[in-house]
Amino acid sequence: MSITVNGLPVPLPSDPRVSLLDMLREDLHLPGTKKGCNQGACGACTVLVDGQRILSCLALAVQYDGRAVMTVEGLAQGGELHPLQAAFVEHDGFQCGYCTPGQLCSAIGMAAEVKRGVPSHVTGDLSAETIALDREELRERMSGNLCRCGAHNGIVDAIFEVYAETEAAE
Amino acid sequence: MTPFTFTRAVDASDALTRASDVGARYFGGGTNLVDLMRETVEQPTTLIDVTGLSTTIAETTDGGLMIGAAVTNTALAEHRAVRTHYPVLSRAIVAGASAQIRNMATVGGNLLQRTRCTYFYDVEGSRCNKRQPGQGCDAIGGFNRIHAILGASPSCVATHPSDMCVALAALDALVHLSSVSGTRTLPLTELHRLPGEHPAIETMLEPGELITAIELPAMPMAARSAYRKVRDRASYAFALVSVAAALEVEDGRVKDVRLALGGVAHKPWRAFRAEAALRGGPATVAAFTAAAQVELADAQPLRDNGFKVELAKRTIAAVLADLAGVSA
Structure with missing residues (x-):
């Protein structure tokens, strides 16, 4: 039984009670992924599994046997920040930073969902083949990630710059 | 744990x-x-x-859809046939939880999720007949703003939290079940129980029985369907009241209608009485309001949730008016 975390295979915990979040933080010493509410209400623990964003606090590690997990530690490549990380710095997309790893992973998963055409609560036309990532869509799609500092405007600006304008330019 | x-x-x-x-x-x-x-x-x-159970969504021979129990909420909401033929279902799913949770949650699990009554969760501090049969219910005399107004009992006033199930109730969905003694199907509206004296027993499932699939029968009228959820914040909150509806109007009259409510009862509440009051009648705001009145006639609000009665009536009328294209 093993899973891949940021490209490296790691063994799963022998105790099935261990959440994916606790495995990342306590067993693998990857503290980037944060424990906020530990009950699925805040989004701080968001990671990507096979490219899909999930909450690692509501996941048992053993559930993800054979899958590929990406955490915030896996985003920067070759010493270069991921473009979204750079945009968060540029736009003051954080204050204390606690929610930031979850925001980053969530936004990356969100961008893939938009590209795939997954509708959201504010999508006007369900039959549309493509969905434009405007600010209303972005805010709704990121509503599972809370920021108690209230940096949401900067967060929205950063994500918008990286994903909305890129999409528009394509 | x-x-x-x-x-x-x-x-x-x-x-x-x-x-x-x-x-x-x-x-x-x-x-x-x-x-x-x-x-x-x-x-x-x-x-x-x-x-590892079925994750496929397949068309049935009669033009409906068969949805494997292990399909994720996201996969169901984004499926092209669901968006086109059963938009109320896509709408209900994306109104629920957050994207991360919808990516994880399965269709079968959504049906069997348990109430968000805070007293049910409070193991140390509160009595709950659902958690500990016979213990008593602290919600009835407590803070019960989010609790049931229809079909509750002196034992339990909890609500079923699902949005998806409200749409499924309106769509005449069938639940496919499997057990060691064979297979059977149940209408979604008959899967969940009202609390009665035994609120710990929430469904009609036998011990060990497994949900294998949800079947949506063909329902051309559902192409014109809608879901409206009223909650304390704009996103990522459970429903205070929600309405799922499909409506077919012909020559200004209601030819057929499906209506279900969420956030008001121990189960997804199919509004059969309102439907009966509407069928064949005029497709007007007055008729929609009257039908809502009929459905809520037996509502029994608690100390803090009386507002839900009026909210449910108004939401029903507003959703039907939108679908009929008449102004409220």
């Missing part, structure tokens, strides 16, 4: 064999059960991962 063993079922019959233990529970995305186990509300001794 109480210790348990974790196993993975390769298919339905494997799952049924593994479920013979008394303390066994089927396990989907885990988004509700992991939390309940952490709070010790649930203490299974064996978890049987059933995400």
